Amino acid sequence: SKPTLALIGATGAVGTVMRELVSTREDIWGEIRLVASARSAGKLLRVRGEDVVVQALAPEVFDGVDVAIFDVPDEVSAEWVPVAAARGAIAIDKSGTFRMEPDVPLVVPEVNPLDARDRPRNIISTPNCTTLSMMAAIGALHAEYTLKELVVASYQAVSGAGVAGPARLYDEIEALAGDRTVGQSAGDVRKALANKLEDDSPFPAPIAFNVVPWAGSYKDGGWASEELKLRNESRKILGIPDLKVSATCVRVPVVTTHSLAVHARFEREITVADAHRILEAAPTVVLMDDPANGVWPTPVDVVGTDPTYIGRIRQAVDFPNTLDMFVCGDNLRKGAALNAAEIAELVATEF
Numbered sequence: 052s053k054p055t056l057a058l059i060g061a062t063g064a065v066g067t068v069m070r071e072l073v074s075t076r077e078d079i080w081g082e083i084r085l086v087a088s089a090r091s092a093g094k095l096l097r098v099r100g101e102d103v104v105v106q107a108l109a110p111e112v113f114d115g116v117d118v119a120i121f122d123v124p125d126e127v128s129a130e131w132v133p134v135a136a137a138r139g140a141i142a143i144d145k146s147g148t149f150r151m152e153p154d155v156p157l158v159v160p161e162v163n164p165l166d167a168r169d170r171p172r173n174i175i176s177t178p179n180c181t182t183l184s185m186m187a188a189i190g191a192l193h194a195e196y197t198l199k200e201l202v203v204a205s206y207q208a209v210s211g212a213g214v215a216g217p218a219r220l221y222d223e224i225e226a227l228a229g230d231r232t233v234g235q236s237a238g239d240v241r242k243a244l245a246n247k248l249e250d251d252s253p254f255p256a257p258i259a260f261n262v263v264p265w266a267g268s269y270k271d272g273g274w275a276s277e278e279l280k281l282r283n284e285s286r287k288i289l290g291i292p293d294l295k296v297s298a299t300c301v302r303v304p305v306v307t308t309h310s311l312a313v314h315a316r317f318e319r320e321i322t323v324a325d326a327h328r329i330l331e332a333a334p335t336v337v338l339m340d341d342p343a344n345g346v347w348p349t350p351v352d353v354v355g356t357d358p359t360y361i362g363r364i365r366q367a368v369d370f371p372n373t374l375d376m377f378v379c380g381d382n383l384r385k386g387a388a389l390n391a392a393e394i395a396e397l398v399a400t401e402f
């Protein structure tokens with residue numbers, strides 16, 4: 052019989068995309084159970100064209116579940132992922148809680164699918180959306196040219212912060228719309244917003260008309276947690292423990308789709324033509340790289356789709372063996388729900 056799937060966090064930004072994906076991808080699942088916090092229990096949500104009642108998170112919801120996909124805050128995962136695993140489910144976790152634990156694989160199916168088999172705790176982690184948004188492309192280049200260093204700047208969409216992110220961006224744009232004087236003197240955007248909106252933004256600065264050089268929580272040395280995740284997770288997924296990585300993560304007024312400017316040094320010379328050949332052959336990567344004709348990826352052109360898009364590929368003039376590139380990936384799809392769905396499909400072949 053077909054395996055039973057549980058989606059934990061079914062009502063969130065990623066949960067919503069997750070329901071859409073399991074409704075449109077190959078239907079390999081038997082029962083699909085929807086689980087959320089007690090607040091959402093009893094709601095009806097659509098999956099595979101049917102209304103399903105959302106159940107409150109409790110140990111019993113995992114009974115009979117083969118695969119449980121979690122997209123919930125770190126502390127909820129810390130408590131409930133081990134409960135699901137103890138009850139016999141393979142737990143696929145999107146939170147940061149288990150990603151760097153040595154006995155929990157961190158999987159991107161295009162890059163390290165075999166790692167999903169070695170899961171002593173019955174837990175598989177899926178990476179942060181910023182790491183994931185570039186990994187299919189970088190992994191393909193690494194497989195042939197051996198990556199040595201990555202310097203990355205991210206341009207992260209507001210939906211990375213959950214449903215509150217887009218809500219805030221739309222509110223701010225609406226509050227500022229029509230006023231053609233704002234954005235021209237220091238503090239005027241803040242003042243205009245303070246007059247019209249509650250002070251409850253998920254972002255540490257105005258996000259409309261702005262870029263915010265901060266994503267995540269504060270870490271030693273002045274790093275933002277997103278920047279360290281990008282470093283640590285890239286090393287683990289690619290299996291290069293000493294990969295040199297430096298990142299600056301920036302939030303931009305884009306609803307969905309993270310972009311990354313990537314400066315990547317390889318073990319040997321790699322030309323633009325080499326990179327094109329590899330990326331064209333990578334099944335989940337779309338090469339959009341014809342700058343003479345204005346062809347490169349942007350979030351508004353790729354949002355809502357599955358692939359990783361790459362363009363602006365250049366050989367760095369002053370750095371040997373190095374490419375500069377621009378990558379875009381939908382942070383809710385490949386960056387979150389899609390990668391989890393793909394891992395689930397990978398392990399479902401075991402049932």
Ligand code: 2RA
Pocket residue numbers: 179180181207208210211212266267277382
């Ligand atoms: C963000 N990467 O974009 C985070 C979400 N986990 O905020």
